[in-house]
Amino acid sequence: VDVTVAGLFGPDPVTCSRNVVIKPDKSLEDALKHAPYDVVIMPGGGLGAKNLAESNEVKKILQAQEERNGLIAAICAGMLRVYSRLALKFFI
Template identity: 50%
Template sequence: MPSAVVVLPAGAEEMEFVASVDVLRRAGVTVTVGGLDGTDPVKCSRDVVIVPDVALSSIDKDSFDVIVLPGGLGGAKAMAASSLIGDLLRNQEKNGKLIAAICASPAMVLKAHEIGVGKKITCYPSFKDQLDDKFTFVDEIVVQDGKLITSQGPATAFAFGVKIAENLVGAEKANQVANGILLK
């Protein structure tokens, strides 16, 4: 069964986080919520509190098919500053595995850790000027370039989750999930 770790930093955008976890679980993906700062409850950007399954520092860095980075300015800043996130992402990229980032995370986290340099990505539109010449911005709700999936923000989070699921469990199952949540 495919597996995902969804990173949970303080200040994460909860809609992006929950939609990604929900869609992936509906698709049959084993999802682990990895707390950036441990296992204590995490306050997200709109004061919703979520409890991680595990401390991100305790995971086996080779055991997940995808690493998912939610947005939210505070969460993206924390992940951009985290050497642990950098190490996990570089390992994932080196091993040719999926990385998925939404909202501020493509522009802040991927750029900070030099992940996916040269690829086509999208992000929250107000962050596109921060991409410099490291990436090519594409104004679409979800963009996939190789093993990198990016998306724009809260309203695109379900389509983002479905694209990740499509890569992990196939288009047929991903479409069943999309239809089941009335996305299509």
Template identity: 45%
Template sequence: MMSVRVLVPLAHGCEELEAVTVIDLLRRAGAEVVVAGLESGTVRASRGVQLVPDTELDRVVEETFDLIVLPGGLGGAERLEGDARIARMLQAQNERGGWIAAICAAPRVLAEVGVLQGRRATAFPTQLERHGIEPEDSAVVIDDNLITSRGPGTAMDFALRLIEVVYGDEKAAEVEGALQRPLSHQRY
């Protein structure tokens, strides 16, 4: 199995359900997931859950990742949006055609740094309209190297689609099967 490096930057106010679901499922698939805090120390998520990053963003800002995933949560997305390091990393990732993913409020970060121009996307309602982007009404939208999703309720579908794009259908089905999701659940 190929080695896949994933960056999940965490900021205070991030949506814990989205962050933890993405980190957990990608690790189950075998990805090397680097969880990097924008600042040092524990990250206080939107519902008060304390998350402990693996490292600080400054320590990995010059590294290359196969996939960068931005969890949502309005407070977290606003902090990601205002971080010049995140902007540079996303622009470089997009220029080389690397995978970029964002869920909930985080697609606004992609719009702010210019990687959503002329692209299809979805997000939590009202997060893209100020950038003149009409979000699609889908749980997950993939447009070339960009993957976006709507919110906490779509976090598992989002994470499984991330696995699918980097590892393939078979690995995504394997991870999903081990989760014991009801067979009646309609994927994506």
């Protein structure tokens, strides 16, 4: 299984709300160049969900997934903000 971890603000490490540090493989902008993906999994959390909801890159990748009936998965209810802002038709 090939997995790409993309960072919203580039490939720099991200510290999550529970002090977990994630090191993205690439920026989300770079990840968009390699789309489509079989599944796009969106993380949850308060501030993270706010940042994702305000991102044009997130909008692009989720809309592309939806247009091709690709899978979109979300972790945590905080992602409802992202989906409602983008007016996506479905989510898993």
